[in-house]
Amino acid sequence: MRQRTGTDEFMDITAKERVEQAPREAAPGVDRLDVTAVNAPETRPLYAAREKVYAKRAFGTFRTVKWAVMAVTLGIYYLLPWMRWDRGPSLSDQAVLIDFPNRRFFFFFLEIWPQEFYFITGLLILAALALFLVTALAGRVWCGYTCPQTVWTDLMIAVERLWQGDRNARMRLDKAPWTFSKIWRKAGTHASWLAISITTGGAFVFYFRDAPTLMAEFIAFDAPSIAYIFVGIFAATTYLLGGIAREQVCIYMCPWPRIQGAMFDQYSLLVSYREWRGEQRGPHKKGESWEGRGDCIDCRQCVAVCPTGIDIRDGAQLECIQCALCIDACNSIMDKIDRPRGLIAYDTIDNLEAESKGKATSLHLLRPRLLLYAALIALVSLIMLVALWNRSVLEVNVLRDRNPLFVELSDGGIRNGYTIKILNKRHESREFRVGTEGLLGATLRIVGFENDTDPTISVPVDELRALRVFVTLPKQNLPSLKGGVADFEIVITDLGDGSTVRNDTTFRSPAK
Amino acid sequence: MARPEIDSVTGVETTGHEWDGIKELNKPLPKWWLWVFYACIIWSIGYWIAMPTWPLVSDFTKGMLGYSQRTVVANSLANARAAQSGFLDKIAASDLAGIKADPALLQFSLAGGAAAFGDNCAPCHGRGAQGAVGYPNLNDDNWLWGGTLDDIHKTLQVGIRSGHEDARDNAMPAFGRDQILEPGQISDVTDFVLSLSGGDANAEAAARGKVIFAEQCAACHGEDGKGSIELGAPNLTDRIWLYGGTRDAITDVIRNSRAGVMPAWKERLPPETIKQLAVFVHSLGGGQ
Structure with missing residues (x-):
């Protein structure tokens, strides 16, 4: 129990009581107002200055994994637009290209038309489910290893270290007066950050326009202004978020940490401090026994390497992006003091409790949640694969005229109108013949080909051609329609390889 | 001097604000957040100066950039017209058969004709040109005044009993009303x-x-x-x-007797639009 002091007592009095107890008059005839200064010292500021985090360099397994992930993800991001993929003479040879002017998305062997955007939707659903699965399994793996914010921040810190040295050197430099050495080290850091940022923004726009062409335009300063705008936006955000704001993004801007609570449970592998092993913490003298005390020597290496500047020993917390660098830091210390590794490790809340009681631990990999996520991923992948497999490179849409439904001709025959859209998704021009099947006595006429009895319709590479088609049934064939309606097929034959696409539609006449 | 109250559960200071016994922990916002807020205020002042912002009694402040969404719409309409002008010039220069033979011009005329038809012709002939009693169905192969491109074009220009000097005109006697026949x-x-x-x-x-x-x-x-x-x-x-x-x-x-009327469109629509309409109507299925 704390000793109650006079001030504490005063603090415990509520505002209401204080007003009642305070004398109404400061002096005879002088009112005492119930008012205090807005900036009174007891009012703590509502806004806190950011405490700069000087992340120390870590060495170990997870740091190596993170370097590898950084190399792979940044490598893909920066280099992918330069990859070529042959699609014939009339189409772009860029492997991955989001072609807005022509409304196409090229992805290696795939070419997605706007109406096939569901492939992208499916991909996003898969990504979301994978995120759920990984988070339920091992916490914020995405945050800690692959999130662009983490990767670029890591890169910016690495560059900063090159110019200014590791944690202690950086802290000294920040306190030091502005000498020439400090100026060029700081300037060099920011110049490098800006260079990285501009490269990042540049790489982004290459996904939207042929990369070599755009590069040449950039060099000649005649690229479209929108390209410069987007390079500017992405350069600015990379510099600001990766270089300057860093952990502030994760803590204050990103919604993902807030969603975490629903994502992992007591069986998820989280970066955890094994309190049962570490406490009582405290400095350890050479030769001193480890009996009766914890393995944690309170060296605070785990805090020093943390990119968000927190103490993992305080337990799971919102600020922790689970990058596992504290595991690396702690393990290297455990090696030095000859204690077993894993004082900080990936562990589950359930196991931490079991370990502290000396019970057996288990991983619970067959949890319903994991199985459900895995099953959903398998299902969505299967649907996507089937859709991809059945994706035709020739698409035909037949739109029946609804106004008028049918037209009665002067000889008593009935004519129906259709709009046929042929999408040639192949990378070569194709020729087609249009016919009907299943409607006895029907004649077919294509607008624009009136003089041609058996017209050949050519559709250029990667284009859509719309045809107006009239199907006429003479008067004597009308009684064969049941209820005035008949189903039939419009058949599109590819003259190149003889393949056909059949489209079911109906023929209508006045019901009699 | 009073010191901030410490919340007994979390060990965190409270702000001293209290609502029905619930106290707010003092988790200070980062300062940069406040600066962003100030930056937004400064931005908004700049926006007031640059862009149309404040409503006045019968007007509004115009802003220094002179931005107006009406101008934007007018510009994009002008751009669209400019983009069409190439086609329209070709249509003006070309005869009807020539328009029909050129796939690009045909496509453009069909789209433009359909739009003009919806605006001008659909009230009588119907949205699908299916007609009604007294208003001919333009989809069928039956034409009172001819179904060739040129016939349709002429009918569109001069109308039927429209009062135009060259209008298509005839009169059938009212055999009963005028007592010509028993x-x-x-x-x-x-x-x-x-x-x-x-x-x-x-x-x-x-x-x-x-x-x-x-x-x-x-x-x-x-x-x-x-x-x-x-x-x-x-x-x-x-x-x-x-x-x-x-x-x-x-x-x-x-x-x-009957005497249907169709207006003459020559004075009402530009010649290119009438050509587009002729091609469109001809393509409906009954064109000869």
């Missing part, structure tokens, strides 16, 4: 007309009617009743009836 004779002619298209007609009456028809009607409709495009006289032998093909409807037309 009611019995009208009935006989009706039977004959019905028989022309294989309708349900009394053979004797039709035979009597045939004589009257030859005297009174054949001048325009022809001996065989097949009509005349030059005169705008309908073909009576087909299945298509502008005012209905029932006995009553036919009797009514013979008795009282």
Whole structure:
């Protein structure tokens, strides 16, 4: 129990009581107002200055994994637009290209038309489910290893270290007066950050326009202004978020940490401090026994390497992006003091409790949640694969005229109108013949080909051609329609390889 | 001096604010957040100066950049017109057959014609050009004044009984109202007309009617009743009836006559639009 002091007592009095107890008059005839200064010292500021985090360099397994992930993800991001993929003479040879002017998305062997955007939707659903699965399994793996914010921040810190040295050197430099050495080290850091940022923004726009062409335009300063705008936006955000704001993004801007609570449970592998092993913490003298005390020597290496500047020993917390660098830091210390590794490790809340009681631990990999996520991923992948497999490179849409439904001709025959859209998704021009099947006595006429009895319709590479088609049934064939309606097929034959696409539609006449 | 209260559960200071016994922990916002807020305020002041912002009694502040969404719309309309002008120039220079032969021009004319049709023609002829009683169906293969591109184009330009000096015009006598024929004779002619298209007609009456028809009607409709495009006289032998093909409807037309009207579009629409309309109507299925 704390000793109650006079001030504490005063603090415990509520505002209401204080007003009642305070004398109404400061002096005879002088009112005492119930008012205090807005900036009174007891009012703590509502806004806190950011405490700069000087992340120390870590060495170990997870740091190596993170370097590898950084190399792979940044490598893909920066280099992918330069990859070529042959699609014939009339189409772009860029492997991955989001072609807005022509409304196409090229992805290696795939070419997605706007109406096939569901492939992208499916991909996003898969990504979301994978995120759920990984988070339920091992916490914020995405945050800690692959999130662009983490990767670029890591890169910016690495560059900063090159110019200014590791944690202690950086802290000294920040306190030091502005000498020439400090100026060029700081300037060099920011110049490098800006260079990285501009490269990042540049790489982004290459996904939207042929990369070599755009590069040449950039060099000649005649690229479209929108390209410069987007390079500017992405350069600015990379510099600001990766270089300057860093952990502030994760803590204050990103919604993902807030969603975490629903994502992992007591069986998820989280970066955890094994309190049962570490406490009582405290400095350890050479030769001193480890009996009766914890393995944690309170060296605070785990805090020093943390990119968000927190103490993992305080337990799971919102600020922790689970990058596992504290595991690396702690393990290297455990090696030095000859204690077993894993004082900080990936562990589950359930196991931490079991370990502290000396019970057996288990991983619970067959949890319903994991199985459900895995099953959903398998299902969505299967649907996507089937859709991809059945994706035709020739698409035909037949739109029946609804106004008028049918037209009665002067000889008593009935004519129906259709709009046929042929999408040639192949990378070569194709020729087609249009016919009907299943409607006895029907004649077919294509607008624009009136003089041609058996017209050949050519559709250029990667284009859509719309045809107006009239199907006429003479008067004597009308009684064969049941209820005035008949189903039939419009058949599109590819003259190149003889393949056909059949489209079911109906023929209508006045019901009699 | 009072020190901040410490929340006993979390060990965190409270702000001293209290609502029904619930106290707020002092988790200070980062300062940069506040700076972003100030930056937004400064931005908004700049926005007030640069952009139209404040409503006034009968007007609003225009802003220094002079931005207006009306101007933006006007500009994009002008751009669209400029983009179309290449096509429109070609249409103006080309004859109708030439438009039909050029796939790009045909596509452009069909789209433009469909839009102009919806704006100008659909009120009478219907959105699908299917017509109605008294308003011809433009999809079928039956044309009062001709179904070639040039015929359609001319009809569009001058109209029918429109008052235009070159308008397509004719008049059928009102045989009943003007007492040219007796009611019995009208009935006989009706039977004959019905028989022309294989309708349900009394053979004797039709035979009597045939004589009257030859005297009174054949001048325009022809001996065989097949009509005349030059005169705008309908073909009576087909299945298509502008005012209905029932006995009553036919009797009514013979008795009282009919004279449908279509406006002349020459003075109302630009010549390119009329050409587009002609190509569009011709493509509906009945064009000859």
